[in-house]
Amino acid sequence: MPEGTLPPINELRRFVRVLLSRGVVLFGVIIILGTLFAAVFAPLVAPYDPDAQLLDDVLQQPNRKHLLGSDSLGRDTLSRIIFGTRITLLVGVGTVIIAASLGTVIGLIAGYFGGWAFTVIMRFTDGIMAIPFILLALVVAALLGTGVKGVMIAVSFALWPGYIRLICGQVLSVKENEYVMAARSVGVHHIGIMFRHILPNCLSPLIVQMTMMMGLAILIEASLSFLGFGIKPPSAAWGSMVYDGYKYLVMRPILSLAPGLAIMLVVFAFNMVGDGLRDALDPRLRGTL
Amino acid sequence: MHAVLVILIVSLIVFLLMRLLPGDPILMYVASGDLQSFSLEQIQHLKHQLGMDRPLFVQYFDWLWNAVQGNLGKSLLHKYDVLEEIGKRLPITLYLGLIAFAIGCVIGPLLGVISAVRRGKWLDSLVTVIANLGITAPPFWLGILLIYLFSLYLGLLPVYGYTSPSVDLWKNLQQSIMPIFVLATFPIASAARQTRSSVIEVMRQDYIRTAWAKGLSERVIIIRHVLKNALMPVVTLQGMLLRNIIGGSVIVETVFVIPGMGKLVVDGMLSQDYTVVQGVILVVAVTVVVSNLVVDVLYGWLDPRIQYE
Secondary structure, three states: OOOOOOOOOOHHHHHHHHHHOOHHHHHHHHHHHHHHHHHHOHHHHOOOOOOOOOHHHOOOOOOOOOOOOEOOOOOEHHHHHHHHHHHHHHHHHHHHHHHHHHHHHHHHHHHHHOHHHHHHHHHHHHHHHOOOHHHHHHHHHHHHOOOHHHHHHHHHHHHHHHHHHHHHHHHHHHOOOHHHHHHHHOOOOHHHHHHHHHHHHHHHHHHHHHHHHHHHHHHHHHHHHHHOOOOOOOOOOHHHHHHHHHOOOOOOOHHHHHHHHHHHHHHHHHHHHHHHHHHHHOHHHOOOO | OHHHHHHHHHHHHHHHHHHHOOOOHHHHHHHOOOOOOOOHHHHHHHHHHHOOOOOHHHHHHHHHHHHHOOOOOEOOOOOOEHHHHHHHHHHHHHHHHHHHHHHHHHHHHHHHHHHHHOOOOHHHHHHHHHHHHHHHOOHHHHHHHHHHHHHHHOOOOOOOOOOOOOOOHHHHHHHHHHHHHHHHHHHHHHHHHHHHHHHHHHHOOHHHHHHHHOOOOHHHHHHHHHHHHHHHHHHHHHHHHHHOHHHHHHHHHHHOOOOOHHHHHHHHHHOOOHHHHHHHHHHHHHHHHHHHHHHHHHHHHHOOOOOOO
């Protein structure tokens, strides 16, 4: 083949191949798709209504009727875990979208304009980041009251400073590129430069961060629910299921251990896919993988 | 200067958040006595006494000024001095947290190096899987699992509680093993992951190839050439973990019923005892900012290229 006519590399196919080449990432993708399926088709997949209190079947051992047993009110654990995927995914995806969009816009402003906008925003970010995630989420959740919406805002509030830092750092290096100068010189508006020229070049670390943070968001939500500040019963949230089951640990350990295992599995899946995305999106590794 | 500014910002955020919280602190104060016997006038009087009828910013500066002088106010519910209570509980949290942190600092990087050096071998796979599980395990779940296994099923360890090591060292050790294990899991796992990837990255560098070519032994190359350059990101991570000691205590102290800072703040939130929560968060933020300074100094020492004005 003469030089210069190499077959074009299909970027998307390369991306998918690299992403799925590691078994553990593939496992993560499957778990996430499975969770998504369970969330969408929960009423069809779950053997029982998650809130139905079957008073004859209180605190059952795992058996053929209740594969993962049932809780103190006679609710089927498996059905509650299946319906719990809805809250888990909603909180995971929702908080990350809220936190990432807010953080990205503020980070863009701080990094692009520099000067005192940078100073004020970054000092404020330092201030929020000095308070541990969980404490911040705890206070904001208490402020907004329990419920899915309140918890989502609380968790986003704990996570958004991370995005400000990330995007700001990216912008500081991207804005030194000549194409930014070129855009300025032909008179493109600041907003145009920020969103059309700088933002697309910050996307890969953002996507990786977002995937990783989904795991973290789910963990924080579960922790809040466990502490009693998150999503309150009777909603089927995994964190509060672990807490409820804790009271019956001696008799029915599965009530607490099964939903905890579900949390762990989903968080693990998001982390692994995040890892895989980082490798697949890293331009330094392009060609080697 | 920067640190002072950050602490000021934190104090403002905390103060405003606490004031926005639903529930009237004054009612908490009264309810702890006898709500029936208080008339509206008396409540007004009490508000005046506690200075809660003044403008918000006056209250803020008053609180801040007192805090600077070491007075974080009294618990609304139990009337104890907040700073004194923190003084009693902080050592417990730091005792468990620092032991766990130290374990993480040693074992994490060690596992990471072993795994990187034996890259692709079964040992590497084992470490990677354990590390990946370690960063995902929800601490409350891990705690419950341990309690079930070691306390209820095997009956080897006490279920929960805390005894000061100066009172009964043996009992303290028995009670601390599980909390320390839970607290150390994340530091070990994340440090192992970080060390592994940065060691692998450094091992690709030209100067490492040169070192091999010179005929140096593997031990010398790893310790003298690789580790020194690979540890920078690990130190950053450890700084983050150090800052998270008190944050991490929130869950663990609730699961194992340990009277530390985390339990204090959760109880304070549950009973809407805002002066307590406010005080704890301020103290936590100050420790975080101070540990940031320590990490910065460490940086300069590890990498002489970094200079601070």
